Amino acid sequence: MAAKEEGRRRRRQEAARPAADSDEALMARVAADSHSAFETLVRRYEAPLVTFCYAFIRDRDAAEDLAQETFLRVFRNASRYRPVARFSTWLYRIAANLCINEVKKGRLRKTLSLDEAVGPDPDGTKIIERLAASGDAPLTEAERREASALLDRAIRHLPDDQRTTLVMVEYHGMPYQEIAEIMGVTVSAIKMRIKRARENLREALKILGAER
Amino acid sequence: MTGPLTCENVHDMLSAYNDGELSDEEMRAVGEHLSSCVACGAESTRIANLKRLMKYWEGIEPSPSFREKVVERTKREIEGRRIIRVSKAVLAVIAVILLAAGAFFLGRHLKQRAEAESAKDRPAATSPQPDRRPRSE
Numbered sequence: 112m113a114a115k116e117e118g119r120r121r122r123r124q125e126a127a128r129p130a131a132d133s134d135e136a137l138m139a140r141v142a143a144d145s146h147s148a149f150e151t152l153v154r155r156y157e158a159p160l161v162t163f164c165y166a167f168i169r170d171r172d173a174a175e176d177l178a179q180e181t182f183l184r185v186f187r188n189a190s191r192y193r194p195v196a197r198f199s200t201w202l203y204r205i206a207a208n209l210c211i212n213e214v215k216k217g218r219l220r221k222t223l224s225l226d227e228a229v230g231p232d233p234d235g236t237k238i239i240e241r242l243a244a245s246g247d248a249p250l251t252e253a254e255r256r257e258a259s260a261l262l263d264r265a266i267r268h269l270p271d272d273q274r275t276t277l278v279m280v281e282y283h284g285m286p287y288q289e290i291a292e293i294m295g296v297t298v299s300a301i302k303m304r305i306k307r308a309r310e311n312l313r314e315a316l317k318i319l320g321a322e323r
Numbered sequence: 324m325t326g327p328l329t330c331e332n333v334h335d336m337l338s339a340y341n342d343g344e345l346s347d348e349e350m351r352a353v354g355e356h357l358s359s360c361v362a363c364g365a366e367s368t369r370i371a372n373l374k375r376l377m378k379y380w381e382g383i384e385p386s387p388s389f390r391e392k393v394v395e396r397t398k399r400e401i402e403g404r405r406i407i408r409v410s411k412a413v414l415a416v417i418a419v420i421l422l423a424a425g426a427f428f429l430g431r432h433l434k435q436r437a438e439a440e441s442a443k444d445r446p447a448a449t450s451p452q453p454d455r456r457p458r459s460e
Contacts, residue, residue: 146394146401153393161389162382175389182393186400249381258379266380279379280342287344306338309373 131164134198142189166278169267181206204294265315272306280305328356333363383408
């Protein structure tokens with residue numbers, strides 16, 4: 112859960128962070144060869160960035176390799192970074208370009224079917240119903256793990272553009288405008304993608320037995 | 324936005340509505356529609372539940388060695404840059420020395436050649452000339 116909480120907390124913390132500790136201030140220090148500033152940025156973004164790459168690639172090892180390459184490019188190009196855009200937008204745009212190129216090469220393209228993803232013993236529990244019935248009561252640890260594994264299977268099944276958009280909205284908590292900038296598309300396209308992503312996610316969860 | 328929204332319009336807007344991504348006017352119009360339409364209200368609740376469920380997706384926790392690998396690679400990069408900077412400085416010094424030496428030897432060579440040429444032009448002035456004046460005794 113640590114990665115997820117870190118990802119969510121990041122956006123709240125960013126607003127509350129003193130100016131000297133902001134991403135942009137750290138980047139200015141990285142440009143002046145401060146390795147400690149770079150390490151702070153890596154610590155801040157490692158989990159969100161690996162998850163971001165995973166949303167494109169659906170392979171944990173490849174996602175780590177691409178996240179590593181992204182950080183290296185950030186380091187190499189630190190002197191070229193101008194804080195006209197948020198640092199995170201710049202970072203994720205670099206990562207998105209790397210991931211899209213990797214997907215184009217076709218080496219990492221996986222064809223998944225829900226049957227394969229579920230395996231021989233699909234869970235069959237109705238997590239969404241339990242969640243709706245539980246009101247604001249949090250899920251137990253076992254239920255949380257079950258929900259996360261189930262969601263992972265369902266998310267992996269979504270088409271590329273819907274999966275990446277859904278992860279950016281739900282995991283990274285990005286506004287549509289920022290996603291549009293990273294992906295180089297319009298906000299209307301993002302609205303359509305997220306709508307379809309949720310429809311398909313629900314279908315996938317139904318097949319997986321999480322929702323009727 | 325003109326006129327009241329239809330269920331079809333609202334259906335298309337519900338995802339963005341639940342993300343708070345509509346304009347103020349649209350948010351208000353969709354909210355009003357939901358308060359009087361059971362079907363759209365149920366659909367909106369389903370999206371809200373899906374969003375709540377999504378909060379339980381943990382994403383990917385990087386492996387313990389991830390940060391170490393990134394830091395190691397960038398440190399190597401810094402070291403590489405340092406070596407390049409030092410090499411450039413050394414090369415610059417060598418280039419300056421070579422240029423200075425070249426200028427010195429070229430200068431000396433030109434000077435020697437000039438001296439040799441001027442020496443070649445002066446042989447008559449240096450050899451003794453017979454005195455051809457008539458002697459008056």
